[in-house]
Amino acid sequence: MTASDNAPHANGSTGATGSSILSLDDGGLHVCQDGPPDAPALLLIHGSASSARSWDALVPMLTGSHRVIRIDLLGHGRSAKPADRSYALADQARRAGIALDSLGVERALVVGHSSGGVVATALAEQRPALVTALALVNTGPGLDAFIAPQSGGAGLTQWPPTDEQIREFASTGFSRAGYRFPDELLDEVRCMTLHTLTATMQGTRDYLEQQALPGRLAVLAKPLLVLFGEDDRRWRSSSANDYLTVPGAEVELLPGLGHSPILEDPPRTAASLLRFAALHSVPVN
Numbered sequence: 001m002t003a004s005d006n007a008p009h010a011n012g013s014t015g016a017t018g019s020s021i022l023s024l025d026d027g028g029l030h031v032c033q034d035g036p037p038d039a040p041a042l043l044l045i046h047g048s049a050s051s052a053r054s055w056d057a058l059v060p061m062l063t064g065s066h067r068v069i070r071i072d073l074l075g076h077g078r079s080a081k082p083a084d085r086s087y088a089l090a091d092q093a094r095r096a097g098i099a100l101d102s103l104g105v106e107r108a109l110v111v112g113h114s115s116g117g118v119v120a121t122a123l124a125e126q127r128p129a130l131v132t133a134l135a136l137v138n139t140g141p142g143l144d145a146f147i148a149p150q151s152g153g154a155g156l157t158q159w160p161p162t163d164e165q166i167r168e169f170a171s172t173g174f175s176r177a178g179y180r181f182p183d184e185l186l187d188e189v190r191c192m193t194l195h196t197l198t199a200t201m202q203g204t205r206d207y208l209e210q211q212a213l214p215g216r217l218a219v220l221a222k223p224l225l226v227l228f229g230e231d232d233r234r235w236r237s238s239s240a241n242d243y244l245t246v247p248g249a250e251v252e253l254l255p256g257l258g259h260s261p262i263l264e265d266p267p268r269t270a271a272s273l274l275r276f277a278a279l280h281s282v283p284v285n
């Protein structure tokens with residue numbers, strides 16, 4: 001099938017629930033589905049060096065009212081990790097759109113965590129008729145909001161990394177030093193390649209260098225919710241106010257939480273998402 005005029009061919013299909021691999025010209029894309037297939041669609045996009053599993057605790061709180069769709073971006077999780085394909089944000093967003101097309105989804109509310117929010121923005125730019133609204137969770141609006149790491153957690157240069165190195169690398173992803181990075185997510189980092197890790201992170205930087213997110217989102221005029229843990233150690237939480245330049249944007253700061261509210265406090269995160277989704281999800285015809 002051809003998902004869009006300029007999209008690669010997608011071979012195979014996914015079922016109404018569970019997970020499967022969608023075959024693209026770029027490689028296999030892992031897709032997960034939960035909840036009623038006739039409910040409004042909610043697409044969840046993970047951040048860098050993560051996977052669809054980062055949403056596991058949140059999903060059961062969302063499926064009562066939504067068809068929840070998660071993907072592993074190319075280079076992550078159970079998706080393919082080719083060394084000769086593009087990891088630019090535009091291409092990651094294009095693949096996410098193809099995944100929704102393959103599932104027969106015509107309208108979706110898209111939620112992105114961290115750099116997943118950048119992918120969500122790129123998807124809305126490419127496919128404005130597909131994306132009804134956006135929710136960004138601790139997605140830095142621009143590179144000037146980034147907090148430079150003060151320790152060896154700046155990056156991973158040895159591959160494969162040790163558990164200790166991964167924990168140090170991930171440490172600023174939470175509100176407090178010593179927060180234990182979930183064991184099941186250690187493998188999500190380790191199963192990447194150094195190339196896919198560095199290429200995907202570079203793709204986010206390149207996209208933000210071209211134009212900050214508030215300017216892009218203002219043009220799109222989509223309903224926007226921005227959730228931001230006040231104690232984020234990767235992006236200045238005060239930068240969330242930059243999104244207020246987007247007409248109608250809602251910005252909600254989450255006290256006591258850091259860069260990963262979806263892991264640190266799933267119920268509080270889900271409550272905000274469900275309130276927003278109740279206003280902006282589009283029923284299935």
